[in-house]
Amino acid sequence: MNIGIVTTWFERGAAYVSRQYKDAFEEQGGSVFIYARGGEKFAKNDPNWDSSKVYWQEKNAFPIYNYVDKKEFESWLLQKKIDVVLFNEQVWFEPVILCKRLGIKVGAYVDYYTELMLPCYDIYDFLICNTKKHLSAFSTHKNAIYCPWGTDVNIFAAHEQRVKSDKVRFFHSCGMNAHRKGTDLLLKAYLSLTIADLKKSELIIHSQLSIDQLGEKLTCEEKKLFESYVKNNNIKIITKTVTAPGLYHLGDVYVYPSRLDGLGLTMAEAKSCSMPLIVPNDGPMNEFINQSIDTAIKINKKFARADGYYWPQNECSITDLTSGLVTYIENREQLSEWQEKARADALENYVWKKNSAFLLDKIKDISITPLDETVVKLCVAFNEKRFPKIYQWKTLYALAFKIYNSIFKS
Structure with a gap:
């Protein structure tokens, strides 16, 4: 055929x-x-x-x-x-x-x-x-x-390249569309962490946008904090285009507070790379959730998109998103176990060849x-x-x- x-x-x-x-x-x-x-x-x-x-x-x-x-x-x-x-x-x-x-x-x-x-x-x-x-x-x-969606679990096997760290590294990919993928919400949540939690964590953002573009939805005070955290490497921005399997090996937990997604391509990839997920409690993001290792963030509101897309956008709670980040920081001794379970979840549910x-x-x-x-x-x-x-x-x-x-x- x-x-x-x-x-x-x-x-x-x-x-x-x-x-x-x-x-x-x-x-x-x-x-x-x-x-x-x-x-x-x-x-x-x-x-x-x-x-x-x-x-x-x-x-x-x-x-x-x-x-x-x-x-x-x-x-x-x-x-x-x-x-x-x-x-x-x-x-x-x-x-x-x-x-x-x-x-x-x-x-x-x-x-x-x-x-x-x-x-x-x-x-x-x-x-x-x-x-x-x-x-x-x-x-x-x-x-x-x-x-059901899946991925190539042989290509997306970044756990093999991951270097261990004393810090919990939150990874977020937003490409060219930071607003839809909730980058501003993640930044606001991360910037609200206590100094003690900041010392135990890093935020890594993979994007094709500049620092100014990523921070344009922040308040003046938040922008100053954002710039200072970038300067001291608490927040790392990587702007290069990378082919599969991407940069998942740089992080420990995948954070994706997307306002709207048709598929959620990166969530299956992140799971395959042994990463627990922090995502909104809205479809299709919550279809990838395993309650024993992942975190579903409460939704504050839903609203229509200007182009008339059939499904409404969501906006998750920044307070709840912050709590989600803190959960992994406070339980970092369990992170290795959760990462193993994430990979096992991918092998059971998200093998594209099988699905x-x-x-x-x-x-x-x-x-x-x-x-x-x-x-x-x-x-x-x-x-x-x-x-x-x-x-x-x-x-x-x-x-x-x-x-x-x-x-x-x-």
């Missing part, structure tokens, strides 16, 4: 998700081809990402996120004789409609969706939900598949459903809500977008 995965394809979380699907399908006997609609500036000719099975889309200038050029895509589908296409975070529905018209089975990895998008997902023959939270949103879909072993056979058994023109109209209407007549005037929109970029982004 020839499987096409339509995805961004470079050093980013979404691409790591697609890579895990690629590895799973190949392990199960499928032949996988990547249609890369993003990442060509970063990963083309990079041996970690580029290969003869990767096609880099040439026409990417378009105002809709994750645009797929219809002519390029159709040529690729026919040339590679694709039987099944899996779309990763696809908002532009034209390529999905094209696959259905060509009689190709289509599925989606479920991550981003709004309430208005839910009926549009009926166009897919199957959906893959990696969390119970996503599954609950699509419980009425004809073929919603629950495939996904049924997937290709399941997809093979799913029938291609007839194309429903009513659903097609819903998909087109969703895209045209923000960009009127964009399906008819694609060339004009592309030209306008190109001019806009040349003026404002040059």
